[in-house]
Amino acid sequence: MIRIVPLLLCLFAVPLMAQTNFPAPVEGDVVVKNFRFKSNEVLPELRLHYRTIGKLERDAQGKAKNAVLIMHGTGGSGAQFLRPDFSERLFRAGGVLDATQYFIVLPDGIGHGKSSKPSDGKRAGFPRYGYRDMVEAQYRLLQELGVNHLRLVMGTSMGGMQSWMWGEQYPDFMDALMPLASLPGPISGRNRVWRRVIIDAIRNDPEWQQGNYKQQPQSLRTAEQMLFLMGSNPVIRQHNMPTLQRSDEVLDAYVADAFKTADANDVLYQLSASQDYDPSPSLEKIRAPLVAINSADDLINPPELQILEREIKRVPNGKAIVIPLGPDTVGHGTHTIAKVWEQHLIELLQQSERAAVR
Structure with a gap:
């Protein structure tokens, strides 16, 4: 129904x-x-x-x-x-x-x-x-x-x-x-690695509490940082973040903004979902x-x-x-x-x- x-x-x-x-x-x-x-x-x-x-x-x-x-x-x-x-x-x-x-x-x-x-x-x-x-x-x-x-x-x-x-x-x-x-x-090579980094960071985080956390675990920060890293090209990143201080400022602002709406369980599931993807056969x-x-x-x-x-x-x-x-x-x-x-x-x-x- x-x-x-x-x-x-x-x-x-x-x-x-x-x-x-x-x-x-x-x-x-x-x-x-x-x-x-x-x-x-x-x-x-x-x-x-x-x-x-x-x-x-x-x-x-x-x-x-x-x-x-x-x-x-x-x-x-x-x-x-x-x-x-x-x-x-x-x-x-x-x-x-x-x-x-x-x-x-x-x-x-x-x-x-x-x-x-x-x-x-x-x-x-x-x-x-x-x-x-x-x-x-x-x-x-x-x-x-x-x-x-x-x-x-x-x-x-x-x-x-x-x-x-x-x-x-x-x-x-x-x-x-x-x-x-x-x-x-299939999801393999580096494409699998960055996903695993996020998945493992969340699953191995004591603050995750098997998904029953009361506030977002700090591993969500690692997840958002990795997503930021993979999402753009180095030319744009270098142009927008030309110094160490500016790089930290931009990254921290991105993560802080993401924390307003992101959820660790949602991110974990979203990245794990790609495991059955392989159209090649x-x-x-x-x-x-x-x-x-x-x-x-x-x-x-x-x-x-x-x-x-x-x-x-x-x-x-x-x-x-x-x-x-x-x-x-x-x-x-x-x-x-x-x-x-x-x-x-x-x-x-x-x-x-x-x-x-x-």
Whole structure:
């Protein structure tokens, strides 16, 4: 049994949305009863929060024709796509994802944003979720919103990784795919190491108290410092932090701000969720045109590994693009700077439209 609870987005809660050039987002919740996770744990009520922009349209056969799914990264939420350098670029009238023409779905993944997560009360008793659970929940959410087909699936970082999974698990459900800031292979090497540093810091912290802490354990500080380290490129860091004193000031300010909202159990679960991610065995199953976008200054997905360049050859209609370091790239976070990769999205939509006509 599933219950849908819609509500209008409170603009004052998202300052970036005070003035927009696209239709107002609508916020709501879908509640899935007795959701069974791959771990075989069951949550009596799984709340899936979402934002939608625009109106759903169908063809004469009742097939959704203008729905777009955009998935966020680790620790984020669908609200991150309302920032001007993404939404005002893409969703505006005349934009590549003009919200008067498309129905845009921005979900909060399990364990993130306003969807069900450990800090809601279950703490370390929350079911162990993985990316497969998150993708299945997104599919259930779309069904309840009446979306039976997607014009486009795209995502950033974790959402990019889940885009690969969408293409494999539901190959006929979409017309096009654009994973950003991701690799189509297991979490390994340095990418696994920095995650383990955070996971181990929290789990081995006596203040964590097996998840039953009364105040945030100090290991959360280590977690936020590591996330800060991995998120940008060295050129920007050096420019913004040219001295030892300034470096400490910027880092301390970032951590202090993160402590206002971050929760150690949520972070622990979010990073642990990537353990079941590995699309590499089934890349040939992806049928829709796919364009993968990475940036050369991404510390999490460095081009030197050549994983993307090697594996994209196995995707029947796949293409890989690595954007060079430039004045507009910001490391891993380039995935949300739409002007950097917007033209590739335009070309993907044109290509997939031609493919659908054939």
